Amino acid sequence: MCQYYRKESFNAKNKGECLQYYNSKADGFRHNSVYNNKIDCEKNQGFWISFSNYLEEYPKYQTKQECTAASSDELRLTWAIPYRSEDIDNLKMTDDSVESLKRCLVALDAPECTKAPYTRSNHLGNARGVVPLRYTWTLPHFPSGHAQRCVLRLRYNISTGDYPPFNTFSDENDNPTNGIHSPVQNNPKVKVSAAQLPLQLAINTAQFGRTFQDRSHLFKLLPRPKAVSEYDVIYNINVRGKRGNIVQAFPAVEYDFIPKRLSITSASLVHIQWTGSNTNPSANAGQGTAGTDRHNMVEMADPSVNYPLTSEKPLTMFTNAEIVWTSDEETKTKQDLILSMASSGYYNSMTLCKASPQKTALNDELNNGPASYRGMLLRFAPGEYYYMCTRNNNFSNRNQKGRLVVRNVTGSKLSKK
Numbered sequence: 001m002c003q004y005y006r007k008e009s010f011n012a013k014n015k016g017e018c019l020q021y022y023n024s025k026a027d028g029f030r031h032n033s034v035y036n037n038k039i040d041c042e043k044n045q046g047f048w049i050s051f052s053n054y055l056e057e058y059p060k061y062q063t064k065q066e067c068t069a070a071s072s073d074e075l076r077l078t079w080a081i082p083y084r085s086e087d088i089d090n091l092k093m094t095d096d097s098v099e100s101l102k103r104c105l106v107a108l109d110a111p112e113c114t115k116a117p118y119t120r121s122n123h124l125g126n127a128r129g130v131v132p133l134r135y136t137w138t139l140p141h142f143p144s145g146h147a148q149r150c151v152l153r154l155r156y157n158i159s160t161g162d163y164p165p166f167n168t169f170s171d172e173n174d175n176p177t178n179g180i181h182s183p184v185q186n187n188p189k190v191k192v193s194a195a196q197l198p199l200q201l202a203i204n205t206a207q208f209g210r211t212f213q214d215r216s217h218l219f220k221l222l223p224r225p226k227a228v229s230e231y232d233v234i235y236n237i238n239v240r241g242k243r244g245n246i247v248q249a250f251p252a253v254e255y256d257f258i259p260k261r262l263s264i265t266s267a268s269l270v271h272i273q274w275t276g277s278n279t280n281p282s283a284n285a286g287q288g289t290a291g292t293d294r295h296n297m298v299e300m301a302d303p304s305v306n307y308p309l310t311s312e313k314p315l316t317m318f319t320n321a322e323i324v325w326t327s328d329e330e331t332k333t334k335q336d337l338i339l340s341m342a343s344s345g346y347y348n349s350m351t352l353c354k355a356s357p358q359k360t361a362l363n364d365e366l367n368n369g370p371a372s373y374r375g376m377l378l379r380f381a382p383g384e385y386y387y388m389c390t391r392n393n394n395f396s397n398r399n400q401k402g403r404l405v406v407r408n409v410t411g412s413k414l415s416k417k
Contacts, residue, residue, distance in 0.1 A: 002113035004166075010053040011108040014080070019088070020046040028089040047098060051083035054105035056142055067104035075143060076107040106143060131260050132240065132253070139221065141230060148221040156213035160184075165209060184208055213251075225325040225377070232269055234377065235262060237402065239274035239295050239389075244284035245397065255295070255392045257402035265409045266382050269324055272297065272341070276371030287365055287391045294366035295373070295400075297341045300386040303403060306395050308388055317404070320381035327374035337376065342390075344369045366391050382408035 006012060018033035018041035035041040038048040061067040064079040071077040081101045094100035119127045127133045142148055159165055163183040174182035184205050189198050224230065240258040242249050264270065276293030280286075288294055298308040299317040309315055318338045323331070328348040331340045336349040346362045346369040347353045362369055389400040 005113050006110040009111050012110040014050045014052050016048055016050050018046040019049050029091055031088050049081055052080035052105060053108055054082050055108055055140055056106050056144055058104045058106050061104040078105050078107045080105055145223045150219055150221055152217045154215045155211050157211050160208045227324055234269045234271055235264055237270055237272045243280040243286040243293055248284045254398040255400045261403045263405040265407050267409050269377055269379055271377045273375035274373050278371055289367045293371050294369055294391050295389050296344045296366060297387050298390055300388050303386045303401055306393060317385040322379040323376060324379055325377035344373045380406045382406050
């Protein structure tokens, strides 16, 4: 099955579409056509275009010869017609030549296809190891180095083995008048045992082979800082879940760090960031002002306790870390870093905190702090670190703690700043 999906994916295989002009060529191409095949398209004065999916255009090369000659294992280039549905009306052909639409494109890899981890049916929480089911996504590298506006679409599909999915189509929908009987029926009765005991099954055919969840998220990828090479590995520590108790948050989950446990080398970088909202349902349970998300990150001595390391105790997680990039240029020292993480960026430096007596003090439940935090890019020293969120870690209700294990590798150097 995976071989089929990888082979037929738009990432790996061109797809055809009929392009037709509006009333005149000057008006450009329409965004849709009623013709879905080459013969009907061309019979009706359309152009059957073989489009390619791609990462981004590579305008450095303007001819097929230049483009194909520059392609390599590290930078796969292809000479093809780029597809972006929102740009159809911007396509301009020269002398009705389809070839004139071709550009040098950065090619995409075939999609990864892998078996999902096992979990109990309809269980949307943690799996083996008491960690959430998740997919570790390696973000694509854009050779241009430009900021990218991206959409992530998540679909929760469910299949059944009660009929062969690759060989069953809509022409087998139940139609007794024409002698067509669906391979599955609603609430069918079956007979079991030698006594032919009649029993009814709980089957709803509308639930078979369908999509239960379809969610889209918009986000932006920014270029790496100059101090970070394209070969540096960056991991992300974020926050998952939503405000509410286990029932109110369903089918999501309550707050937690994600990944909850992360193991990396001392050469790797970690971007700590999170997003939040001030428009949660007002009746949902949680700490602080109703309807709000707030998070912070403070160091702990041990994951079995519910208290952070306080100011009189030695800290190691952030004091031994190197600040590679900061979302706030005033956050410069290790103490600035600790303060910023603890206050979700409300205080960006020790100096400005002490020098700004007129600023309203941070509420102890972070109520007047920011809901979202662009955070820091850090390189951690070897060690095992534990951390928590002081607002949401509510014993017996929700556990918002995390663990970071950093293995030493030769050649990694930490700034003394």
